[in-house]
Every structure is written in structure tokens, then in C-alpha cells.
Amino acid sequence: MTNTADYAVQLDCQDELAGFRDEFIIGDSELIYLDGNSLGRLPKRTVEQMRCAVERQWGHRLVRGWNEGWFTAAGRIGAKIAQLIGAEADEVVVTDSTSVNLFKLATAAIQARPERRKVVSDELNFPSDLYVLQGAVRLASPTCQLVLVPSLDGISVSDDSLRTVIDSATALVALTHTSFKSGFVYDMAAVTEMAHRSGALVLWDLCHSVGVMPLQLNSSQVDLAVGCTYKYLNGGPGAPAFLYVRRDLQEQLLSPIWGWFGRRAPFDFKLNYEPALGIERFQAGTPPMLSLLAAEPGIDLVLEAGVQPIRTKSIRQTEYLIALWQEHLEGLGLKLNSPRTTQCRGSHVSFGHADGFRIARALIRDMRVIPDFREPDNLRFGISPLYTTFAEIHQAVNRTRQVIERRLYEQHSGARAQVT
Amino acid sequence: MTNTADYAVQLDCQDELAGFRDEFIIGDSELIYLDGNSLGRLPKRTVEQMRCAVERQWGHRLVRGWNEGWFTAAGRIGAKIAQLIGAEADEVVVTDSTSVNLFKLATAAIQARPERRKVVSDELNFPSDLYVLQGAVRLASPTCQLVLVPSLDGISVSDDSLRTVIDSATALVALTHTSFKSGFVYDMAAVTEMAHRSGALVLWDLCHSVGVMPLQLNSSQVDLAVGCTYKYLNGGPGAPAFLYVRRDLQEQLLSPIWGWFGRRAPFDFKLNYEPALGIERFQAGTPPMLSLLAAEPGIDLVLEAGVQPIRTKSIRQTEYLIALWQEHLEGLGLKLNSPRTTQCRGSHVSFGHADGFRIARALIRDMRVIPDFREPDNLRFGISPLYTTFAEIHQAVNRTRQVIERRLYEQHSGARAQVT
Numbered sequence: 001m002t003n004t005a006d007y008a009v010q011l012d013c014q015d016e017l018a019g020f021r022d023e024f025i026i027g028d029s030e031l032i033y034l035d036g037n038s039l040g041r042l043p044k045r046t047v048e049q050m051r052c053a054v055e056r057q058w059g060h061r062l063v064r065g066w067n068e069g070w071f072t073a074a075g076r077i078g079a080k081i082a083q084l085i086g087a088e089a090d091e092v093v094v095t096d097s098t099s100v101n102l103f104k105l106a107t108a109a110i111q112a113r114p115e116r117r118k119v120v121s122d123e124l125n126f127p128s129d130l131y132v133l134q135g136a137v138r139l140a141s142p143t144c145q146l147v148l149v150p151s152l153d154g155i156s157v158s159d160d161s162l163r164t165v166i167d168s169a170t171a172l173v174a175l176t177h178t179s180f181k182s183g184f185v186y187d188m189a190a191v192t193e194m195a196h197r198s199g200a201l202v203l204w205d206l207c208h209s210v211g212v213m214p215l216q217l218n219s220s221q222v223d224l225a226v227g228c229t230y231k232y233l234n235g236g237p238g239a240p241a242f243l244y245v246r247r248d249l250q251e252q253l254l255s256p257i258w259g260w261f262g263r264r265a266p267f268d269f270k271l272n273y274e275p276a277l278g279i280e281r282f283q284a285g286t287p288p289m290l291s292l293l294a295a296e297p298g299i300d301l302v303l304e305a306g307v308q309p310i311r312t313k314s315i316r317q318t319e320y321l322i323a324l325w326q327e328h329l330e331g332l333g334l335k336l337n338s339p340r341t342t343q344c345r346g347s348h349v350s351f352g353h354a355d356g357f358r359i360a361r362a363l364i365r366d367m368r369v370i371p372d373f374r375e376p377d378n379l380r381f382g383i384s385p386l387y388t389t390f391a392e393i394h395q396a397v398n399r400t401r402q403v404i405e406r407r408l409y410e411q412h413s414g415a416r417a418q419v420t
Numbered sequence: 421m422t423n424t425a426d427y428a429v430q431l432d433c434q435d436e437l438a439g440f441r442d443e444f445i446i447g448d449s450e451l452i453y454l455d456g457n458s459l460g461r462l463p464k465r466t467v468e469q470m471r472c473a474v475e476r477q478w479g480h481r482l483v484r485g486w487n488e489g490w491f492t493a494a495g496r497i498g499a500k501i502a503q504l505i506g507a508e509a510d511e512v513v514v515t516d517s518t519s520v521n522l523f524k525l526a527t528a529a530i531q532a533r534p535e536r537r538k539v540v541s542d543e544l545n546f547p548s549d550l551y552v553l554q555g556a557v558r559l560a561s562p563t564c565q566l567v568l569v570p571s572l573d574g575i576s577v578s579d580d581s582l583r584t585v586i587d588s589a590t591a592l593v594a595l596t597h598t599s600f601k602s603g604f605v606y607d608m609a610a611v612t613e614m615a616h617r618s619g620a621l622v623l624w625d626l627c628h629s630v631g632v633m634p635l636q637l638n639s640s641q642v643d644l645a646v647g648c649t650y651k652y653l654n655g656g657p658g659a660p661a662f663l664y665v666r667r668d669l670q671e672q673l674l675s676p677i678w679g680w681f682g683r684r685a686p687f688d689f690k691l692n693y694e695p696a697l698g699i700e701r702f703q704a705g706t707p708p709m710l711s712l713l714a715a716e717p718g719i720d721l722v723l724e725a726g727v728q729p730i731r732t733k734s735i736r737q738t739e740y741l742i743a744l745w746q747e748h749l750e751g752l753g754l755k756l757n758s759p760r761t762t763q764c765r766g767s768h769v770s771f772g773h774a775d776g777f778r779i780a781r782a783l784i785r786d787m788r789v790i791p792d793f794r795e796p797d798n799l800r801f802g803i804s805p806l807y808t809t810f811a812e813i814h815q816a817v818n819r820t821r822q823v824i825e826r827r828l829y830e831q832h833s834g835a836r837a838q839v840t
Binding site: 240 | 445447448453455458459461462466467470471474475477478479480482483484485486490516517518519520523527543546547548550551552554555559560568648650656657658659660661675676677678679680681683686687688689690691692693704705706707708709710711712714784790792794795836
């Protein structure tokens with residue numbers, strides 16, 4: 001009985017967050033969108049916010065917009081994100097991209113521990129983060145090296161593996177809280193404590209966590225963090241990222257990019273850089289205001305729903321998806337590439353199949369299901385509890401079963417597109 | 421006769437670019453906007469472009485938007501800017517902010533000349549550029565220093581002054597083509613040649629030039645350049661900036677920020693950074709797509725009008741403004757803080773007055789004229805030939821005269837706002 005469409009509808013009826021789906025533009029109601037972990041849906045309020053930002057603010061207020069909300073937007077929106085991650089309002093600012101923010105904070109951290117020669121990350125991290133760390137290590141110190149902790153199962157990294165690598169030579173431990181492929185989630189407080197025992201700073205990438213995982217950066221004693229706003233925060237394509245620096249560290253660290261938005265009193269136009277006293281010092285140039293303003297309504301929605309209820313629904317939905325997989329898909333050769341243990345798993349589930357890329361393509365092109373694919377074999381189903389329904393999950397599993405059973409994916413090429 | 425309102429109207433009637441004003445949202449037709457050198461007006465096409473980007477692309481195409489134009493937008497729009505600056509399509513990309521781009525290119529340049537210990541700029545440069553250069557110098561080399569060539573008159577910098585400072589120890593000469601305060605314009609080809617004779621690389625900031633000054637980066641042998649899109653290109657508040665790297669230098673230089681958008685084949689998700697082969701290597705993280713797309717229609721308009729006709733009109737309008745100043749404002753104590761020589765002046769004119777800040781405030785609040793103010797005494801009147809009319813210039817001078825003659829500015833405080 002629990003695998004019927006009726007049961008899924010029943011679960012949706014019991015869902016206390018169900019009303020939030022109406023806050024989003026859905027359009028084609030037959031399209032099952034399971035890629036909110038890559039690009040979240042468009043909130044209806046954002047349509048209004050953008051018309052206002054473009055047509056009223058830019059169009060009619062022109063340069064006066066800077067004094068009427070633009071100049072303070074990065075801090076105002078940062079303060080909202082702070083509420084989602086267990087930080088104070090003056091510890092978060094929205095600025096630049098995740099990569100640029102990671103560069104700024106990693107470089108600052110390495111320079112703050114000049115006698116130490118090691119930056120630790122893991123091989124499950126976003127490759128994009130590893131690239132930035134490789135560059136920062138090379139630039140900041142000729143003797144510094146990046147060490148990647150291996151994953152024994154390709155899905156998770158054990159605390160023991162970390163413990164053997166983090167030592168008194170470690171300047172910085174830079175990890176992603178929720179792994180982008182498997183959805184594996186670290187115990188943030190435990191790993192932070194481990195790093196601190198060695199005197200290292202800790203930097204968490206929250207891209208796949210913020211908005212869907214309860215986070216307590218302050219009480220976990222986290223030093224530094226970065227994250228994006230376009231996944232579970234529904235901020236729009238490439239929306240500006242955020243960074244967090246714990247208050248007591250802010251004046252000990254210096255961004256390598258001495259931009260005027262990070263200067264004390266930038267409109268004095270003095271010729272020498274003096275960093276601002278607070279979190280502002282980690283800003284760089286003029287922020288892309290339209291993209292920044294577009295990010296705000298999605299953050300408001302998460303605040304209204306509450307991260308804990310979102311997490312509760314996310315767990316129910318990923319468990320439901322895994323139960324359906326077990327019943328319908330496991331026998332068809334689809335492996336579970338995500339942790340089975342609930343508390344070690346974020347809000348997406350990865351399934352492994354040698355033909356995963358072609359299955360994803362068949363789902364997108366023929367079956368009106370949008371998952372995504374990550375090399376080498378991960379078919380990712382992202383659950384975004386503010387708009388994903390149980391009925392969609394049920395349908396997506398059905399359609400995936402059809403694609404595999406009927407080998408519908410065989411008519412698709414395995415040639416990789418640039419982006420999926 | 422030449423100082424009458426009728427004459428101004430007559431000049432507008434003879435203006436071949438007059439029709440372009442209809443391409444912009446004007447709104448309050450009594451408001452005289454002379455701050456297009458800070459934030460350009462909103463093109464009508466941008467309203468449509470943004471509705472499409474937000475509502476159709478993000479709202480309905482969702483993550484598929486990346487394969488339907490977003491992923492290639494930075495290069496596509498960069499290629500359009502290349503046409504405006506005398507460069508090839510594969511030498512320009514739109515990415516990050518001007519500050520971040522300057523950081524990337526300056527750091528790369530200093531590292532490409534490791535045996536040299538000097539970066540040369542001037543004291544008329546944007547303070548924001550000087551901050552970035554100070555940070556880049558500090559990061560890239562402990563023995564490197566930034567040397568600022570002085571301005572003898574506060575308005576311009578002589579080639580002789582540059583010549584005494586640029587030498588065989590110089591790694592990089594980083595200058596702004598059109599000075600943000602005085603509007604002074606360097607001879608790009610001559611200065612570039614001077615730097616090259618010493619074996620230095622040259623980096624031009626084009627923020628106050630692009631879209632209004634004819635530029636020939638290739639034929640001037642320019643190595644590197646950065647610039648913004650929100651001034652004369654009308655790209656919107658904080659719209660992403662661009663960078664130029666001459667083709668033969670691209671593979672000799674490495675961005676310090678090893679972002680995934682700068683990697684060869686980023687969607688292979690390999691763990692080691694390998695820079696892309698071309699201009700793409702100077703990108704960093706995921707671009708703020710809404711702000712990026714908003715920048716495109718303004719660039720198209722400049723391409724349609726042509727930079728040379730824009731420059732011709734700009735010269736007519738700044739000369740007209742200066743003639744009116746001479747007749748009406750010079751006697752009231754307003755100095756000319758811009759070069760009198762046409763070919764040494766960009767598209768804005770600065771006037772100096774001890775009460776310049778309060779005069780600007782009175783113009784904005786009481787007289788419906790928007791100039792801007794730059795410390796210590798510069799009242800800037802920006803001419804944006806695609807929409808500025810001769811009648812507006814005539815009116816602005818009249819209203820400025822009233823403000824000074826009647827001492828209307830005295831009712832305004834001199835306390836500085838954050839942004840003007």
C-alpha cells in the first residue's frame with residue numbers, strides 16, 4: 001500500500017509545508033523538478049522584486065538607488081542568512097561567488113598561520129573548491145601543500161581518516177558540509193573541534209546545506225564558512241554567494257583582495273587601503289545588485305518556513321525516495337550512492353548506474369523528470385522541501401523504472417554536454 | 421544667441437544620435453540626469469531582457485538555462501565588448517567585478533615578472549584600483565612596491581612624470597585611461613609603448629572610457645585591461661565587469677583564483693586544476709547570471725550607435741558645457757577641474773568649488789539635476805551621449821547658476837552621505 005500514488009497524495013495532504021509550493025512559479029505541472037540542489041525554483045515574490053529593482057529602482061531612482069537600499073543590501077541579506085546558519089548578523093555578508101569567497105578566506109587563513117604548511121580537504125569536496133584551494137596554497141606559501149583525505153567507500157569520509165591527517169602542521173581544514181555527489185554530511189561540531197585541537201582553522205562550504213540543514217556555526221565554534229544562494233535558497237542562476245567569519249577572527253584576518261567595498265569609509269576616496277573593522281572587510285568590488293536583490297525573497301521563504309521543519313520534511317522525503325528505490329529500482333541495477341543513515345545524509349540522493357548519464361538524459365528529454373548527473377555514474381535526485389511533493393517523488397521513481405526496464409535510455413548518446 | 425534655450429534645442433534637432441534617447445526609460449522628463457558616468461540609465465530592451473531571463477528562462481527552463489545560453493553568456497557578451505575596444509572576440513570575457521579582475525590580472529602580471537620590483541600607477545587613479553594594487557603587490561612579492569606618479573596640477577599626469585618612474589625594475593604599469601575625477605585621458609598607445617620599452621606589462625582600467633571613447637587595444641599593443649559595464653554601457657547597478665588579455669599573453673599568465681569556470685572542461689569534475697587554454701582561464705566562479713544578462717542590451721545600443729559617433733557628440737556636448745560654464749559659472753567661483761584640451765578629456769566635466777558637495781546636494785534635492793560629487797571639491801557633470809540632450813546641459817547650467825547666485829546650497833548640510 002505504501003508504494004501507491006494514493007499514498008503519496010496522502011503524505012502530501014499531511015505535509016505542513018505544502019502551502020509553500022504556491023510561493024513558487026511552477027509552470028508545467030507535469031514537469032518533475034529534482035534539481036533544486038543545483039538551481040532552485042523561482043519564487044513568485046522574486047518576479048515582483050526584480051520588476052521593482054529593474055524598473056522602479058534602476059529605471060527611476062537611478063544612481064540614488066545606492067542610498068536607498070543598494071549599498072546596505074549585502075549586509076542586510078547576509079544578516080538573514082546568518083539566522084539560517086546559527087551566526088550573528090554581523091558575521092555574514094553576501095558578496096562575489098563561492099569560489100572568490102573561498103579564495104579570500106582560505107588565503108587569509110593560510111597567512112594567519114604562516115608557520116604551518118598544510119591545508120587539509122577531502123576527495124569528496126567540490127572539485128571547484130579543490131581548484132581554489134590549490135591556487136590559494138600556491139600563492140600564499142611556497143612551502144604549503146594541500147592534502148586530500150581519501151574516501152574509503154566513495155560516499156563518506158570517516159573521522160578517523162581525518163584524524164590521521166590533521167596535525168600541528170595544519171593551517172586550515174577546508175571541507176564541504178554536505179558532499180555534492182553522495183550527499184554525505186559531516187558532523188560539523190566534531191570535526192571543528194578535532195581541527196581546533198590541532199590549532200588549525202576550519203572553513204566549511206555550506207553550498208549544499210544552507211536552507212535545508214540545521215546549522216549552528218557559532219555553537220560549533222566554526223571559524224569560517226562560505227556558501228551559495230542559488231541552490232536550496234532559490235536565489236537565481238549564479239546569485240552572489242555569502243561568507244561567514246566568526247566575529248573574534250574578523251580583525252585578525254585580511255582579505256587578499258583589497259576592494260573598496262571592504263575599505264573603511266570607501267567614499268572618503270583616500271589613497272591608502274585601510275580594511276573596514278567588521279565583516280565588510282571581506283567584500284571586494286561593487287556587488288552585482290540585480291542578482292543580489294534577486295536572492296532575497298528565496299531566503300525570506302526559508303526563514304518563514306523554518307530550517308528545522310524543512311529538514312524534517314527533507315528526511316521524510318529522502319527516506320520515502322530510498323524506500324521506493326529499494327522496492328522498484330534496486331533490482332534493476334541502480335545502486336544507492338548516498339549514505340543510508342539519515343543523519344549522515346543531506347537533501348539529495350544519488351543513485352549509481354553505469355548508464356547514469358543516458359538515464360538522466362532520457363528522464364529529462366522523454367519523461368519530464370529533471371534530475372542531474374555527476375561523473376562518473378551519479379544520478380542525483382534533489383529534494384527541495386519547499387516545493388517538492390511526495391507525489392512527484394513517487395512519479396519520478398515510476399518514470400525512472402520505465403526508463404531502465406524498457407531500456408529507453410539506449411536511444412540517447414553518452415556524449416557529455418557542457419552542463420547538466 | 422548661442423547661450424539660449426532655443427539654440428540648445430536647435431543643436432538637439434541636428435543631433436544624429438537623438439533617436440537613441442527613445443531607447444531608454446526616461447520617466448520624469450524634468451529630471452536632468454548627469455550621472456551616467458556613475459550608473460547609466462535603464463534601456464527599454466533591458467526591461468524585456470530581464471523579464472525573459474527571470475520569468476521565462478529561470479522560471480520555466482530552470483537549470484536547463486545553463487545549456488540554453490547562460491553558460492556561454494560571459495564569452496558572448498565579452499565578444500561584443502571586444503568590438504568596442506579594438507580587441508578580438510577571444511580576448512575579452514565578462515566576469516566578476518572590476519576590483520576582482522584587476523586583482524587577478526595585476527597578480528598574474530607581477531608573477532610573470534618575478535625579477536622586477538615595482539608596480540607603477542598614478543595618484544589620479546581610482547582609489548579602489550590603488551587599494552587592489554596595494555594588496556596584490558603585498559601578496560605577490562615581499563620585495564615589490566607600488567609607486568604612484570604624482571599629478572602636478574591635480575588634473576592630469578604628464579608623460580614626462582611617467583617616464584621618470586617607469587624603468588627596468590617595473591613589472592607593471594597600471595593606469596586608468598580616463599581619470600574618474602578630472603576626466604583626463606591618457607594617450608594609451610604612447611604610454612603603452614613607453615612601458616614596453618622598459619619591458620613592463622601594461623594594464624588599463626577602461627571604466628570611464630568604454631562605450632564613449634574610441635579604443636584600439638590591439639593596435640596600441642595593450643597587454644591587459646579591465647573595465648565595468650554599468651557606466652557608459654548602461655548595464656545596471658554593479659553589473660559584472662570585463663577583462664581583456666591580449667591573445668599571445670593568455671597562456672603565459674595564470675589567474676591567482678583557480679575557479680572552475682576558468683578550468684579546462686569544468687564538468688569533467690577532475691580533482692586537479694588545469695587552466696583553460698584561452699581567455700576563459702581568467703574567469704573564476706559561477707557568474708551572477710541575471711546581472712550579466714542585464715548588461716547585454718546596453719552594450720548592443722553602443723554597438724548600434726557606434727563609438728566614433730558617440731565620441732563626436734560627447735565632444736560637442738562637453739565643449740558646449742564648458743562654453744556655458746565660461747559664460748555663466750566661472751565668474752561665480754566655479755573652477756574648471758577638467759582638461760581644457762578636447763583630446764585629453766573624456767565624457768564628463770568636473771567643476772571645482774569649496775561648497776561643491778552642498779551645491780550637488782541642492783541640485784539633486786531642489787533643482788531636479790543629478791550630477792555627482794567627488795572629494796574634495798569636484799562637482800561632476802557626466803555626459804552620456806546616447807541620452808543626454810543639449811537642452812538638458814543648458815538647463816543644468818541655468819539651475820546651477822541659480823543655486824550659486826542665490827546661495828540655495830547654504831540650506832544644505834555639508835555632512836557626507838555614504839554614496840552620492
